Amino acid sequence: MVIHMERQHVSVSIHRLRPPRLANEGVNGALDSSERAAMIGAATLKLEELFDVLQVDHRNDHNTRDTPQRVAKMFVEEIMHGRYCDPPAITEFDNAQGFDQLIVTGPIDVRSTCAHHLMPFYGEATIGVLPAPGGKLIGLSKYDRIVDYFASRLQIQEELVKQIGEYLVEKTAPRGLAVRVSAVHMCKTQRGVRASHRGRMVSTAYWGVLAEDAGLKAEFQQECISLERGRS
Numbered sequence: 632m633v634i635h636m637e638r639q640h641v642s643v644s645i646h647r648l649r650p651p652r653l654a655n656e657g658v659n660g661a662l663d664s665s666e667r668a669a670m671i672g673a674a675t676l677k678l679e680e681l682f683d684v685l686q687v688d689h690r691n692d693h694n695t696r697d698t699p700q701r702v703a704k705m706f707v708e709e710i711m712h713g714r715y716c717d718p719p720a721i722t723e724f725d726n727a728q729g730f731d732q733l734i735v736t737g738p739i740d741v742r743s744t745c746a747h748h749l750m751p752f753y754g755e756a757t758i759g760v761l762p763a764p765g766g767k768l769i770g771l772s773k774y775d776r777i778v779d780y781f782a783s784r785l786q787i788q789e790e791l792v793k794q795i796g797e798y799l800v801e802k803t804a805p806r807g808l809a810v811r812v813s814a815v816h817m818c819k820t821q822r823g824v825r826a827s828h829r830g831r832m833v834s835t836a837y838w839g840v841l842a843e844d845a846g847l848k849a850e851f852q853q854e855c856i857s858l859e860r861g862r863s
């Protein structure tokens with residue numbers, strides 16, 4: 632009875648938070664610490680129910696006693712963290728010398744979670760930027776932070792690539808942009824088809840001049856190969 636009332640109380644406070652969103656969309660505005668705590672509390676109760684359905688005795692089993700709470704916290708603060716926080720602040724610099732050549736940064740670690748089976752997918756991103764001569768350059772570390780922001784959600788790889796690129800185009804208005812992700816999907820390696828751990832999915836998207844200029848695309852792809860081999 633008490634548990635039932637607690638559940639009702641927690642679900643009311645969660646419903647007040649935000650309307651439901653797509654799995655790889657952020658909620659409107661960052662959650663504060665009390666909203667996060669309410670979400671973790673509500674998710675813990677649901678995970679306890681799941682364990683009960685699966686006949687895992689989490690109340691008495693020394694190994695799983697705190698697992699529902701641990702998993703709830705992991706989803707809110709790690710796996711889906713990018714939905715509940717503000718995007719990283721972008722430090723901008725004037726492109727004072729009018730640098731107009733391709734900048735390529737990577738490999739940037741990608742740690743994400745497949746929206747279909749909630750299994751990890753992981754690998755590397757490489758980003759190519761052709762800055763606008765009169766525009767802005769952004770701090771190099773911000774590319775890594777932006778990748779992590781969009782990866783920390785339930786994703787499919789194609790949409791992750793597009794979200795990263797569209798955000799960078801919107802914020803920095805470069806002449807051209809390329810985003811490439813190469814990743815291993817554990818929904819393929821650990822279950823289902825049980826594919827090779829060496830099998831990867833590579834997806835690349837281009838914007839602006841990089842979408843049109845075959846020479847620039849080839850330069851970007853060559854840099855990706857060199858960076859992955861650690862030879863640049």
Ligand SMILES: Nc1nc2c(ncn2[C@@H]2O[C@H](COP(=O)(O)OP(=O)(O)OP(=O)(O)O)[C@@H](O)[C@H]2O)c(=O)[nH]1
Pocket residue numbers: 745746747786787788789816818819822823824
């Ligand atoms: N294109 C794409 N496919 C993905 C991604 N992540 C997972 N998948 C695939 O999406 C499919 C999931 O849908 P279903 O085919 O309905 O899943 P399932 O019946 O469990 O199929 P199997 O995985 O083959 O056992 C699987 O083939 C996954 O390998 C991704 O990022 N992009």
